[in-house]
Amino acid sequence: MSETTLFKVTIDGAEVEVAPGTTILQAARQLGKHVPPAMCYYTKLQGSGGKCRTCIVKVTAGSTKDPRPMPKLVASCRTPVMDGMVVANETSPEVIEARKGVTEFLLINHPLDCPICDQAGECHLQDLGYEHGAQKTRYDFERRTFEKIDIGPYVQLHMTRCILCYRCVYTADQITDKRVHGVLDRGDHSEISTYIEKAITNDFSGNVIDVCPVGALTDKTFRFKSRVWFTKPVFAHRNCPKCTGKVTLWYKGEDVLRVTGRKDKWGELEDFICNTCRFETKKTADWVIEGVVDVDRHSVISQNKYPVMSEKPVVPQLASKHTGEGTWDHQLK
Numbered sequence: 128m129s130e131t132t133l134f135k136v137t138i139d140g141a142e143v144e145v146a147p148g149t150t151i152l153q154a155a156r157q158l159g160k161h162v163p164p165a166m167c168y169y170t171k172l173q174g175s176g177g178k179c180r181t182c183i184v185k186v187t188a189g190s191t192k193d194p195r196p197m198p199k200l201v202a203s204c205r206t207p208v209m210d211g212m213v214v215a216n217e218t219s220p221e222v223i224e225a226r227k228g229v230t231e232f233l234l235i236n237h238p239l240d241c242p243i244c245d246q247a248g249e250c251h252l253q254d255l256g257y258e259h260g261a262q263k264t265r266y267d268f269e270r271r272t273f274e275k276i277d278i279g280p281y282v283q284l285h286m287t288r289c290i291l292c293y294r295c296v297y298t299a300d301q302i303t304d305k306r307v308h309g310v311l312d313r314g315d316h317s318e319i320s321t322y323i324e325k326a327i328t329n330d331f332s333g334n335v336i337d338v339c340p341v342g343a344l345t346d347k348t349f350r351f352k353s354r355v356w357f358t359k360p361v362f363a364h365r366n367c368p369k370c371t372g373k374v375t376l377w378y379k380g381e382d383v384l385r386v387t388g389r390k391d392k393w394g395e396l397e398d399f400i401c402n403t404c405r406f407e408t409k410k411t412a413d414w415v416i417e418g419v420v421d422v423d424r425h426s427v428i429s430q431n432k433y434p435v436m437s438e439k440p441v442v443p444q445l446a447s448k449h450t451g452e453g454t455w456d457h458q459l460k
């Protein structure tokens with residue numbers, strides 16, 4: 128059995144060995160630090176990436192064989208590593224400046240309506256805005272506006288918030304059996320729409336909500352019900368004939384306000400879930416509760432939880448069923 132020779136890559140001074148064909152972004156994720164932001168790339172969606180340019184990095188040495196730097200910043204989600212490649216991400220002032228420019232472009236037409244947007248607290252553009260955004264806009268022209276389009280009973284479209292990352296289009300193409308929406312027109316006129324406003328009714332269409340990095344596609348059944356940081360995420364599963372049935376339930380008090388797929392630490396879905404699990408199964412009795420989601424303490428969702436939850440669990444059976452690791456108390460202290 129032949130062993131694959133690994134490529135050694137250095138990212139912001141840290142070394143990692145990865146398989147040939149790995150992109151710089153994935154190499155950074157394997158390293159676990161110095162990871163560029165990614166607004167359009169999505170591991171499970173073929174063809175994704177290369178649209179938003181938030182993941183740009185500087186390649187200061189192409190490879191051991193040819194150590195010349197790459198002449199321009201490159202999209203790390205689409206650039207494969209070479210053996211001996213040296214990459215600068217957070218350590219390059221040029222990258223930071225360029226990322227600031229990309230953020231400014233993304234925010235040209237994006238409304239700053241985070242206070243009323245359901246995606247607030249989970250929005251990658253909001254994070255990017257905090258990290259790289261300018262305080263003022265330099266854009267004098269009128270913002271894009273759109274006629275409101277109803278795309279069905281479950282998914283709310285806010286076209287003004289869309290950054291045209293194409294993730295929802297790839298999701299519909301690759302996860303559902305019949306795509307009825309896509310990006311219409313080009314350039315400044317581009318918009319996500321359904322052909323003749325056909326509703327997105329496919330069984331897996333709700334996944335477009337989870338993959339959307341901003342608040343352009345949100346859950347109609349959760350709309351305006353709560354800020355996400357006032358809800359408590361809990362892992363649960365059920366026997367589902369259509370999908371894995373592995374989800375995150377978002378509780379407020381004893382009510383499940385929404386159901387989403389489970390996301391990994393890069394914010395990407397572990398499994399795509401069906402619309403029955405997502406929209407129509409919102410009673411605790413429908414689910415086998417596994418335990419609280421270990422929320423990254425840097426996330427805004429971790430607010431409002433740690434001191435309060437240890438006294439009064441939201442889901443009563445958790446307190447009696449679980450002891451030690453995985454209990455509310457253990458996780459929330």
Ligand code: SF4
Binds near residue numbers: 291343
């Ligand atoms: S609606 Fe969301 S997922 Fe779809 S292209 Fe726009 S930003 Fe991306």
Ligand code: FES
Binds near residue numbers: 177179182202
């Ligand atoms: S994540 Fe690489 S270009 Fe968007």
